[in-house]
Each structure stands twice: as structure tokens, then as C-alpha cells.
Amino acid sequence: MSYDYVICGGGTAGCIVARRLAENPNVTVCLIEAGPSDEGNDDVANIRKWASLLGTELDYKYSIEKQLYGSSDIIHNRAKVLGGCSSINVAIAFIPPANDLDQWEQLGAQGWNSKATRKYYNKVFEKVNLQTVPPLNPLNQAFIDSCTAVNIPQIEMNSDAFVNEFSDCCGYFQLNVSGLNRCSSSRSYLHPISSLPSNLTILTNTTTTKLIIDQESMIVTGVLTNTNENIKVMKECILSSGAFDTPKLLLLSGIGPVHHLQQMNIPCILNLEGVGSNLMDHPECVIIWESNYPLPDPVIQRWETALFFKTQTYSTKPDLMFHFGIEAYDIENNLFGYPSEKHAFSIAFNVNKAKSRGHVQLRSNNYLDPPQIDCRYLTDEQNHDKAVMIAGLKLARKIIEQTPLQKWTKCELSPGVQIQTDEEIWDYCRKATTTLFHPAGTCKMGNVDNDNMAVVNSQLKVKGIKNLRIADTSIFPTMISVNPCITCMMIGEKCADMIKQD
Numbered sequence: 070m071s072y073d074y075v076i077c078g079g080g081t082a083g084c085i086v087a088r089r090l091a092e093n094p095n096v097t098v099c100l101i102e103a104g105p106s107d108e109g110n111d112d113v114a115n116i117r118k119w120a121s122l123l124g125t126e127l128d129y130k131y132s133i134e135k136q137l138y139g140s141s142d143i144i145h146n147r148a149k150v151l152g153g154c155s156s157i158n159v160a161i162a163f164i165p166p167a168n169d170l171d172q173w174e175q176l177g178a179q180g181w182n183s184k185a186t187r188k189y190y191n192k193v194f195e196k197v198n199l200q201t202v203p204p205l206n207p208l209n210q211a212f213i214d215s216c217t218a219v220n221i222p223q224i225e226m227n228s229d230a231f232v233n234e235f236s237d238c239c240g241y242f243q244l245n246v247s248g249l250n251r252c253s254s255s256r257s258y259l260h261p262i263s264s265l266p267s268n269l270t271i272l273t274n275t276t277t278t279k280l281i282i283d284q285e286s287m288i289v290t291g292v293l294t295n296t297n298e299n300i301k302v303m304k305e306c307i308l309s310s311g312a313f314d315t316p317k318l319l320l321l322s323g324i325g326p327v328h329h330l331q332q333m334n335i336p337c338i339l340n341l342e343g344v345g346s347n348l349m350d351h352p353e354c355v356i357i358w359e360s361n362y363p364l365p366d367p368v369i370q371r372w373e374t375a376l377f378f379k380t381q382t383y384s385t386k387p388d389l390m391f392h393f394g395i396e397a398y399d400i401e402n403n404l405f406g407y408p409s410e411k412h413a414f415s416i417a418f419n420v421n422k423a424k425s426r427g428h429v430q431l432r433s434n435n436y437l438d439p440p441q442i443d444c445r446y447l448t449d450e451q452n453h454d455k456a457v458m459i460a461g462l463k464l465a466r467k468i469i470e471q472t473p474l475q476k477w478t479k480c481e482l483s484p485g486v487q488i489q490t491d492e493e494i495w496d497y498c499r500k501a502t503t504t505l506f507h508p509a510g511t512c513k514m515g516n517v518d519n520d521n522m523a524v525v526n527s528q529l530k531v532k533g534i535k536n537l538r539i540a541d542t543s544i545f546p547t548m549i550s551v552n553p554c555i556t557c558m559m560i561g562e563k564c565a566d567m568i569k570q571d
């Protein structure tokens with residue numbers, strides 16, 4: 070039970086770190102995953118079944134604190150299975166616009182700009198197949214045609230023009246799939262597990278409960294698990310437990326804001342103010358219409374087209390994103406009694422660079438307790454998120470009024486045409502806003518010497534601990550304008566490369 074590298078969390082980034090480190094036959098690697106293996110699970114493999122996995126034993130189903138704005142009934146679905154959220158997600162695949170990653174570097178994450186990270190995206194694409202949704206579904210095409218009717222041009226997502234110029238556009242998604250099989254990080258990097266090199270050990274159904282830290286040297290010497298095994302760390306420990314569970318693990322180990330650790334009766338080993346702060350996401354709301362016709366079959370997974378648009382004069386880039394869905398996306402709206410129909414379609418609109426920030430804390434010092442999550446959506450003082458949401462709903466209606474989509478539209482189901490003024494729209498958004506499942510930033514990367522809230526430096530090393538790194542979405546310094554899974558994979562590749570170089 071002693072390994073050179075121990076990775077806590079076999080999720081989107083963790084699988085990649087583990088597999089890449091094990092390429093060196095002279096080191097031993099242990100990947101600890103709380104959930105089961107995904108191998109042989111056809112419901113995980115088949116991208117069309119993603120929604121059926123939510124709420125099952127493969128999902129942590131985190132509830133959130135009571136919210137000022139947005140629904141308090143949100144369930145934050147988080148995967149508990151090898152491959153992490155890449156095993157249950159919708160597989161929408163993006164390289165972020167250049168300005169998003171350039172901003173990371175400007176904020177102190179040296180070597181993380183768009184140009185420097187591209188080689189790691191390319192390494193991901195050596196393993197992970199991307200497929201562009203073909204224009205075969207007439208409802209998708211009606212959405213695209215309605216966007217172009219209001220002068221929002223169609224673009225190839227992830228093309229150089231998309232990444233480098235990033236302006237108002239619409240288009241078909243790229244998905245990380247091969248046919249209908251998802252290309253998650255476990256399927257792309259670990260399967261078949263029986264063929265993995267012998268220096269890589271995978272412990273599934275094993276939860277890391279605490280890091281063991283030598284306080285004199287400030288070195289992680291091991292990790293404790295719920296199976297009461299003490300796994301020794303010979304070289305480095307890497308946390309990849311995701312934006313909620315990585316800060317939870319640090320806090321349980323005595324690393325975090327001293328006042329919160331005191332409240333939880335946890336001895337403080339390292340006072341790191343930023344652990345659990347800076348929680349970001351893509352807050353999302355939805356508008357749903359009943360269809361005039363039976364819904365045509367999706368090409369792959371029902372969410373196949375998108376739009377980006379700059380709604381605020383002060384924004385320099387698109388601040389709004391749409392996902393167009395060939396289904397009624399009514400999980401939240403059903404709770405509020407809005408009508409639902411079998412043949413209905415949706416525009417889910419999100420603030421793609423939301424300014425609101427929430428936080429993650431512990432409920433107690435017992436690892437069995439889920440983290441306490443306070444999203445604080447739409448609460449930014451500048452009212453940016455509110456303004457984008459209101460503009461989003463109005464733009465969705467403008468697009469639906471265009472002839473190609475108008476032909477498909479029987480009536481608006483939610484919020485309903487009676488909701489017209491900005492105040493009425495805001496009332497709806499503050500009631501029904503939910504998550505696009507993209508929490509990030511709770512152990513942000515930055516210049517740890519002059520940014521008090523930065524938890525890891527550009528090498529992903531936790532400030533103050535000699536051999537502890539983080540590789541997952543918790544290190545995002547700021548939100549990217551697009552879906553984050555592929556960027557999380559890129560973090561896994563870059564983390565492994567930095568460790569190898571050390």
C-alpha cells in the first residue's frame with residue numbers, strides 16, 4: 070500500500086493524470102475512486118442514456134443551501150463512478166475561446182494561456198474522439214436557420230475562427246463520442262482495465278477521507294480511506310475529486326480558512342483562505358415551447374446546437390450561451406407547476422462568464438456528510454448576471470419568432486407569453502434558475518505570492534505543502550465561456566506533464 074503517486078478521485082482529470090504518470094515503468098501509481106468501475110456498464114457507455122444516470126447510485130445528488138435567487142431545489146448532479154462526470158455528462162466538447170485562457174495567465178497562471186495549452190488539448194484529442202453533429206435533424210436546422218435570420222452567423226465550433234475571434238455565432242456542437250459511445254476519460258485512457266500496465270493500481274469503491282500530513286516538513290505522507298487503509302505516498306499526492314469534493318478533502322485534512330476549521334473542530338494545519346471560495350458555474354434558465362409536430366429523432370443526444378451572443382454593450386465578447394434541446398427540459402419547471410408536453414423543445418440560456426460567486430464548506434468533520442454548497446447565483450452586485458439572463462430570454466423569443474422555428478411552435482409552455490416586462494422575466498429567472506452542472510474554481514490557481522485567495526500555483530501545487538497538487542475543475546481561476554469537460558481533461562494532461570518534468 071505504498072505508491073510513488075497517489076491520485077484521489079478517478080474522475081475526468083484524475084484518470085488522465087494516472088494513466089499518463091504510469092507511462093513511466095519506473096514509478097508506481099495508485100488511482101483511488103469512490104465509485105465503481107464504469108467498464109461493462111452500457112448505460113454509462115451509451116451517450117443517449119445520460120439522463121437515466123442522474124439520481125442513481127452513480128450520482129452524489131448534492132443538494133444546496135437555501136438561495137436568495139435561483140431555485141433552492143437544485144440537485145447538483147456529480148458522478149460517483151470511474152471517469153467522473155465525463156462518464157455521465159452530455160459530451161459537449163469545446164476548446165475555449167483564446168481570451169478565456171489568456172485571462173487565466175493574466176491573473177497569474179503562468180503557462181496556461183491559449184497558445185501554451187493547445188498542445189495539451191491536442192494530446193487529449195489523440196485519445197478522445199470528437200465528432201461534429203451532422204445537420205440531419207430538421208428541428209436543429211430550424212434553430213440554426215432562425216439564428217442566421219437575425220444575423221447571427223453559423224460557425225464551425227472549435228475552428229480557429231471560433232477560438233481566436235469568438236464573436237456572436239451559432240452552430241452544431243462537437244461531441245466527445247464515437248458513434249453513440251461516449252469518449253469519457255476512463256473509456257479513452259483506461260479501458261480495457263485488464264490491459265493497463267502493472268505499475269498502475271486502481272482502487273474503486275474507495276473514498277479518500279483525509280490526507281496525512283507531516284507538519285514539520287509539510288509533506289503529504291499518506292492518505293486515509295473509508296476502508297481504513299493507510300496508503301503511503303512516496304513522491305506526490307494529486308487531488309482530482311472535483312469542485313465540491315476536492316475542497317472538502319482539503320478541509321477535512323486541516324487545510325483551509327482557519328475560522329471555518331475551528332467551527333468544525335478540525336485542527337488547522339495550514340490556513341488557506343481560498344479553499345472552498347470562488348465557486349463559479351454557468352447559471353441557466355430555460356424557455357420551453359410545445360411543438361406543432363412530433364419531435365424528430367435526435368441525431369445523437371438531443372442537445373446538439375448552440376448560440377453565443379454579446380448582450381451587454383460593455384461586454385467585449387459573447388456573454389450569453391444557448392443550448393437548443395429537442396426535448397422539454399423541465400426538471401426545475403415542473404416543480405413550479407408549468408405545463409409540460411411530450412412534444413416540446415427548449416432553449417436553455419446561461420450566463421457564460423457569470424460574475425456571482427458562491428462557496429463550498431463542510432457540514433461537519435465527518436467525511437460521510439456531503440459538502441455544504443451555497444451557489445449564490447445571480448447575486449453579483451453589478452447585476453451583470455441578471456441583465457444577461459433577462460436579455461437571454463428576450464433573444465430566445467426573438468429567434469423563435471423567425472419563420473423556420475415559428476413553423477414548429479404551437480405555444481410557449483414556460484414561462485408563458487404573459488411574462489413580458491423585465492421585472493416579470495426577472496421574477497421568472499430568479500425563481501427557476503438552475504445549474505448547467507459546471508461548478509468550478511473552489512481551489513483556484515493563481516499567483517500564490519500576491520493573491521491571498523489562490524490555492525494552487527501555476528504548477529498546480531498547493532501553497533505551503535511540498536508534494537500536493539490539484540488537477541480538476543476546482544483550479545479554474547475564472548469561468549470559461551463554454552462547457553468545461555475537455556478543458557478539465559487538458560488540465561489532467563498538463564498536470565501529468567509537469568510532474569514528469571519535475
Ligand SMILES: Cc1cc2nc3c(=O)[nH]c(=O)nc-3n(C[C@H](O)[C@H](O)[C@H](O)COP(=O)(O)OP(=O)(O)OC[C@H]3O[C@@H](n4cnc5c(N)ncnc54)[C@H](O)[C@@H]3O)c2cc1C
Pocket residue numbers: 077078079080081082083101102103104146147148149150151152153154155157158159160161162163275276277278309310311312314315318505506507508540541542543551552553554555557
Ligand atoms: C449531468 C452533467 C452534464 C454535463 N454535461 C457536460 C457537457 O456536455 N460538456 C462539458 O464540457 N461538461 C459537462 N458537464 C461538466 C463536466 O462533466 C465537469 O465539469 C467535469 O467532468 C468535472 O471534472 P472533474 O475532474 O473536476 O471532476 P469529476 O469528473 O466529477 O471527478 C471527480 C471524481 O472524484 C471522485 N471522488 C470524489 N470524492 C472522492 C474521494 N473523497 N475519494 C475518492 N474519490 C472521490 C468522484 O467519485 C469522481 O469520480 C456536465 C456535468 C454533469 C453533471
